[in-house]
Amino acid sequence: MRTRNAQRPRKTGPQAGFVAARHGPRRLYRVLALLASLVLLPAAGIALGIENGGFDLAVPLNGTGGGWTSSTIDGAGGWRFVDGNGFFVLNHSGNPASDPSIEQVLTGLVPGQTYQVRGEFTHYFVGFGSPAALSFGVAIDGAMILEIARPNSGWCIAPGACMNPDFTPFTATFTATSPVHTLTITGERNADDSDYAIDNIAVSACATGGPYEPDVDTLLLLHFDGSFEGADGEMPIGGGGVFGPGRFDEGLNASYGPTNPTWLRYSAAGNINPGQGTIEFWVQPEWSGNESGHNTLFAAWESYIHRNEIYIARDSSSMGVQVTGEAGIIHGLPWVSISDWRANEWHHVALTWSPTRIELFLDGTSRAVETGVAIAVPSTLTTFSLTHNWGDLASWDSHAVIDELRISSLARCVEFSTDADGDGIADALDNCPMVANPDQTDTDLDGEGDACDADDDADGLLDAADNCVFTANPDQSDVDGDGAGDACDADRDGDGVCEGGILQAGCTAILDNCPAVPNPDQFDLDGDGSGDACDADVDGDGVCDTSQPAADCTGGPDNCPVTVNPEQADFDLDQIGDVCDADLDGDGSCEGPEPIAGVCSSADDNCPGLANPDQEDSDADLEGDACDADDDNDGVLDGADNCALVANPGQVDADADGTGDACDADLDGDGVANAVDNCPSVANSSQADFDLDGMGDACDADDDGDGVDDPVDQCAGTAPGEIVAPGQGCTIDQLSPCPGPRGSTEPWRNHGQYVSAVAHAANAFLDLGLIAEGEKDALVAQAAASACGTRR
Numbered sequence: 023m024r025t026r027n028a029q030r031p032r033k034t035g036p037q038a039g040f041v042a043a044r045h046g047p048r049r050l051y052r053v054l055a056l057l058a059s060l061v062l063l064p065a066a067g068i069a070l071g072i073e074n075g076g077f078d079l080a081v082p083l084n085g086t087g088g089g090w091t092s093s094t095i096d097g098a099g100g101w102r103f104v105d106g107n108g109f110f111v112l113n114h115s116g117n118p119a120s121d122p123s124i125e126q127v128l129t130g131l132v133p134g135q136t137y138q139v140r141g142e143f144t145h146y147f148v149g150f151g152s153p154a155a156l157s158f159g160v161a162i163d164g165a166m167i168l169e170i171a172r173p174n175s176g177w178c179i180a181p182g183a184c185m186n187p188d189f190t191p192f193t194a195t196f197t198a199t200s201p202v203h204t205l206t207i208t209g210e211r212n213a214d215d216s217d218y219a220i221d222n223i224a225v226s227a228c229a230t231g232g233p234y235e236p237d238v239d240t241l242l243l244l245h246f247d248g249s250f251e252g253a254d255g256e257m258p259i260g261g262g263g264v265f266g267p268g269r270f271d272e273g274l275n276a277s278y279g280p281t282n283p284t285w286l287r288y289s290a291a292g293n294i295n296p297g298q299g300t301i302e303f304w305v306q307p308e309w310s311g312n313e314s315g316h317n318t319l320f321a322a323w324e325s326y327i328h329r330n331e332i333y334i335a336r337d338s339s340s341m342g343v344q345v346t347g348e349a350g351i352i353h354g355l356p357w358v359s360i361s362d363w364r365a366n367e368w369h370h371v372a373l374t375w376s377p378t379r380i381e382l383f384l385d386g387t388s389r390a391v392e393t394g395v396a397i398a399v400p401s402t403l404t405t406f407s408l409t410h411n412w413g414d415l416a417s418w419d420s421h422a423v424i425d426e427l428r429i430s431s432l433a434r435c436v437e438f439s440t441d442a443d444g445d446g447i448a449d450a451l452d453n454c455p456m457v458a459n460p461d462q463t464d465t466d467l468d469g470e471g472d473a474c475d476a477d478d479d480a481d482g483l484l485d486a487a488d489n490c491v492f493t494a495n496p497d498q499s500d501v502d503g504d505g506a507g508d509a510c511d512a513d514r515d516g517d518g519v520c521e522g523g524i525l526q527a528g529c530t531a532i533l534d535n536c537p538a539v540p541n542p543d544q545f546d547l548d549g550d551g552s553g554d555a556c557d558a559d560v561d562g563d564g565v566c567d568t569s570q571p572a573a574d575c576t577g578g579p580d581n582c583p584v585t586v587n588p589e590q591a592d593f594d595l596d597q598i599g600d601v602c603d604a605d606l607d608g609d610g611s612c613e614g615p616e617p618i619a620g621v622c623s624s625a626d627d628n629c630p631g632l633a634n635p636d637q638e639d640s641d642a643d644l645e646g647d648a649c650d651a652d653d654d655n656d657g658v659l660d661g662a663d664n665c666a667l668v669a670n671p672g673q674v675d676a677d678a679d680g681t682g683d684a685c686d687a688d689l690d691g692d693g694v695a696n697a698v699d700n701c702p703s704v705a706n707s708s709q710a711d712f713d714l715d716g717m718g719d720a721c722d723a724d725d726d727g728d729g730v731d732d733p734v735d736q737c738a739g740t741a742p743g744e745i746v747a748p749g750q751g752c753t754i755d756q757l758s759p760c761p762g763p764r765g766s767t768e769p770w771r772n773h774g775q776y777v778s779a780v781a782h783a784a785n786a787f788l789d790l791g792l793i794a795e796g797e798k799d800a801l802v803a804q805a806a807a808s809a810c811g812t813r814r
Contacts, residue, residue: 112209228435322406776811
């Protein structure tokens with residue numbers, strides 16, 4: 023017996039020694055890693071179970087209420103509420119044939135499944151009748167599944183002593199044959215008038231089937247059919263074992279000697295949900311339950327420091343579960359007898375937990391439970407082991423075959439309880455107990471279903487104001503301003519192209535290559551799957567289009583963003599790469615046929631690779647002089663041409679100065695430019711021009727300009743304007759000079775000889791018509807009057 027509402031007593035006896043031994047200096051049991059909490063989901067088949075099993079709601083006499091229907095109950099019996107606790111008294115005063123009872127219809131049962139009815143009762147008052155009479159009974163559809171004889175004397179001799187009675191637990195099992203059965207609890211049976219009080223009535227079940235198939239709630243499934251690999255590819259991280267005949271096909275034989283591996287370890291990461299879950303497996307022990315010994319079936323841990331662990335083990339004739347946290351044992355279920363287990367028989371073991379319940383099921387029947395507390399299995403664990411590795415202490419190993427181990431994210435073995443919202447989910451498991459939600463969807467995994475959660479995605483924004491109700495987005499970013507947040511918008515940039523692989527409302531195509539940048543055309547120049555509108559390297563040449571670094575490019579900005587040029591060559595250093603530069607040499611003339619505003623003012627650059635803004639083309643061959651090897655097209659390459667820009671195939675260079683005459687500004691090399699040189703082709707640096715006719719003496723055929731060329735002119739240097747004899751070039755004075763006869767060094771013999779010579783020359787000029795008669799006479803008279811030829 024235990025005091026109602028008192029804390030369950032700690033374990034004593036042989037099992038207590040086993041617990042203490044686990045905390046010795048040896049390498050001991052460690053704990054199962056329990057990771058991210060998942061949504062709480064109900065076990066299959068639960069629709070409506072025990073309502074008001076704790077009788078905290080009133081049940082009327084001989085009527086229906088609080089989930090129960092009572093009959094043949096009189097005023098001495100019925101619902102009681104004492105010190106905050108409800109219970110029900112089965113009594114019909116003075117009528118031993120009345121059999122007072124209370125019943126409830128169970129629905130949602132699974133045919134073929136074994137269920138357990140459990141509760142607490144006390145002998146409220148001993149009346150008349152036989153102590154051997156089976157006066158207390160539990161029935162399913164009228165068929166008794168439990169009968170209990172009243173004791174010789176009652177626990178409560180008078181009603182006044184029973185206001186806070188001690189209760190004794192009872193259990194009974196039945197196998198469902200249909201989805202609906204009626205549970206009846208009866209007192210005062212078999213003509214006994216003893217009154218019974220009942221409380222905490224519950225129905226629980228645990229499926230013991232197999233082989234299992236993985237479902238959405240399966241975290242780890244090990245068939246052990248010739249492989250240690252899990253159904254999703256999980257592999258062990260230590261230990262070993264052999265395979266033998268299993269419950270289904272093969273199983274893990276962990277019982278082959280102290281020197282061989284008799285344990286198998288797996289990583290706990292992702293395999294256990296700390297908020298709710300189930301660990302279940304089939305076991306075939308070598309030992310019987312009535313033998314002494316210690317055997318570990320399942321153990322898990324964080325580290326070898328005796329904290330944060332969970333284990334399922336056998337200590338002689340008892341089976342137990344213990345969960346240990348930082349401060350020691352936090353959940354220790356009562357050890358239960360397995361004395362009826364026999365070697366080589368198969369048994370099903372299941373441990374379930376939920377936020378307010380932890381329970382051990384053996385062969386589908388609940389054998390130990392702790393409720394009404396905040397269940398907190400460790401969440402910092404790393405490793406779990408099937409059987410336990412105690413070095414050479416083989417006695418601690420399981421010495422059993424283990425098969426079909428399944429770890430789930432929900433409590434598959436659960437108690438039937440109230441279903442206030444009628445959605446088919448028991449309130450104990452329902453994440454919205456007052457709002458029908460059979461799918462139990464819980465987007466943010468906070469244990470509160472979306473149907474009743476004011477903030478379904480747990481982003482701190484109430485759903486009514488959240489632009490992504492089911493996707494956490496505290497920043498509420500909405501690039502396209504369509505009211506759907508970017509985190510949940512199928513078309514974040516509003517360009518009509520869905521981002522996912524499924525066509526959705528609001529977009530006409532799928533797989534947007536720029537999810538956050540509008541680009542309805544979906545252009546992707548380099549075909550890398552990232553649209554040009556958002557591609558950091560549009561041409562895919564490895565050079566980022568901007569100076570902002572990105573994962574697939576470096577060294578930006580790209581000087582040709584849409585033309586591949588990984589070498590980034592830029593001849594004219596205008597920051598436009600050569601492969602895309604319309605004016606490669608930067609001389610203002612486009613290489614193409616059309617000018618481009620802001621780039622080049624003319625087209626068809628006649629030297630595309632060489633700057634020549636003047637576009638000079640001396641030989642008009644469409645190849646600019648800056649890049650033409652023969653600018654004057656005279657057949658002589660510029661490198662050897664003494665007039666590169668003036669055609670002179672003969673390469674004449676009169677002054678041998680290296681500049682051809684065709685282009686030499688000073689042909690004769692006399693230092694006087696051709697344009698002002700009075701003898702351009704004859705060197706005459708003095709530019710002497712006796713007759714001032716603009717032609718220098720060096721090249722003038724008639725230096726004195728007297729009409730007689732110098733080679734035949736007998737009197738060079740005749741003053742300009744003087745009359746000379748044709749073909750001779752001499753004036754009368756030059757023919758008859760005063761000092762003496764022309765061509766002689768001797769003087770005149772006398773004055774008369776001189777006058778005679780002048781007269782002779784004057785007559786000759788007169789005859790030639792060069793002078794007139796009067797001019798002749800004047801010349802002779804002038805000579806006669808002179809002193810020439812006169813001897814001094």
